[in-house]
Amino acid sequence: MKKGRIRIDEERCKGCLLCVEECPKNEIKKGGKINRFGYTFAEFCDNGSCNACTLCAIVCPDCAIEVIEITEDEKK
Amino acid sequence: MAEKIVYKKPDSLTDKIFSYCWGCGHSTVHKIIAELIDELGMREKTIAVAPVGCAVFAYDFWNFDTTEAAHGRAPVVATAIKRVHPGHLVFSYQGDGDLASIGMAEIIHTANRGENLTIIFINNTNYGMTGGQMAPTTLIGQKTTTSPAGRNIKQNGYPIKMSEMLAQFESVKYVERVKVTNAASVIKAKKAIKKGFLNQLNGTGFSFIEVLSACPANWRMEPLAAKAHIDGVISKYYPVGLIKDIK
Numbered sequence: 001m002k003k004g005r006i007r008i009d010e011e012r013c014k015g016c017l018l019c020v021e022e023c024p025k026n027e028i029k030k031g032g033k034i035n036r037f038g039y040t041f042a043e044f045c046d047n048g049s050c051n052a053c054t055l056c057a058i059v060c061p062d063c064a065i066e067v068i069e070i071t072e073d074e075k076k
Numbered sequence: 077m078a079e080k081i082v083y084k085k086p087d088s089l090t091d092k093i094f095s096y097c098w099g100c101g102h103s104t105v106h107k108i109i110a111e112l113i114d115e116l117g118m119r120e121k122t123i124a125v126a127p128v129g130c131a132v133f134a135y136d137f138w139n140f141d142t143t144e145a146a147h148g149r150a151p152v153v154a155t156a157i158k159r160v161h162p163g164h165l166v167f168s169y170q171g172d173g174d175l176a177s178i179g180m181a182e183i184i185h186t187a188n189r190g191e192n193l194t195i196i197f198i199n200n201t202n203y204g205m206t207g208g209q210m211a212p213t214t215l216i217g218q219k220t221t222t223s224p225a226g227r228n229i230k231q232n233g234y235p236i237k238m239s240e241m242l243a244q245f246e247s248v249k250y251v252e253r254v255k256v257t258n259a260a261s262v263i264k265a266k267k268a269i270k271k272g273f274l275n276q277l278n279g280t281g282f283s284f285i286e287v288l289s290a291c292p293a294n295w296r297m298e299p300l301a302a303k304a305h306i307d308g309v310i311s312k313y314y315p316v317g318l319i320k321d322i323k
């Protein structure tokens with residue numbers, strides 16, 4: 001199975017939570033910190049189930065999410 | 077282990093953070109337009125015309141040529157640019173106050189002339205920038221700062237369906253209404269805008285894409301509620317889908 005992780009740009013994220021609703025693996029949550037614009041940005045849970053499907057990044061209005069696919073090249 | 081970035085901010089966006097409110101549809105549409113300009117390899121051959129409204133700052137965010145027109149006049153400015161630069165991809169990007177209110181004459185005549193242009197119409201059912209006044213697209217009963225008791229048909233008429241109206245012109249080749257509430261709908265919206273761009277590039281003619289867009293700030297809703305409002309209420313009056321497609 002594909003593995004992945006995301007990087008959330010804390011300055012760009014406005015905490016709209018559309019990504020939280022979109023993620024089929026519940027890998028994103030409302031964060032506890034506030035950025036310099038006053039928005040509570042989202043946080044990646046990193047529970048190991050992200051498969052780099054990119055749905056969160058596609059729905060993110062603010063281009064705050066980068067998606068990284070992790071492949072184990074030895075096995076290939 | 078190898079790592080590969082499979083999604084990132086497109087090159088056709090600058091690093092400037094969008095000035096739009098949280099969950100605003102303008103941001104999503106700016107993003108998918110920038111992705112398409114990258115994918116089509118048109119960054120040096122695109123000229124956008126921004127509206128008056130929240131998207132007046134589009135030129136700060138798009139990393140390709142963008143000019144700004146007087147309120148509602150974007151389609152005629154785009155007409156002039158396209159006639160002078162027929163090889164460029166030229167599109168106007170307009171809100172519902174800009175396009176359906178003060179700019180109603182310009183959009184109708186531009187459509188009727190069948191200019192080889194792409195028009196992106198952001199319908200958020202109010203005037204966002206100026207504080208949420210009633211627009212021609214405001215829903216029946218919708219409360220705005222200038223319809224505090226809700227839009228009243230007797231006094232204000234019915235919400236205008238721009239897409240259905242413009243589709244009646246013989247000169248109009250492609251009309252589709254989309255929304256950007258979840259990933260699946262964003263993918264569809266991107267496909268529709270791509271078709272509008274390709275129609276222009278292959279000379280098919282006038283294309284009009286209406287996007288149902290959230291304005292959480294003026295709707296007094298959090299972004300997830302605004303998303304549900306589009307899916308459950310707005311798209312009942314303004315159904316999404318293909319309206320016209322003539323080859």
Ligand SMILES: Cc1ncc(C[n+]2csc(CCOP(=O)(O)OP(=O)(O)O)c2C)c(N)n1
Binds near residue numbers: 147170198211
């Ligand atoms: C000639 C003129 N009249 C009025 C205004 C004030 N004004 C600025 S933005 C706007 C409405 C914009 O609403 P819309 O097109 O729906 O865009 P949104 O901000 O919702 O994206 C108005 C009336 C203006 N700038 N110029």
Ligand code: SF4
Binds near residue numbers: 096100204290
């Ligand atoms: S006022 Fe509405 S349209 Fe304007 S940026 Fe805010 S949410 Fe977007």
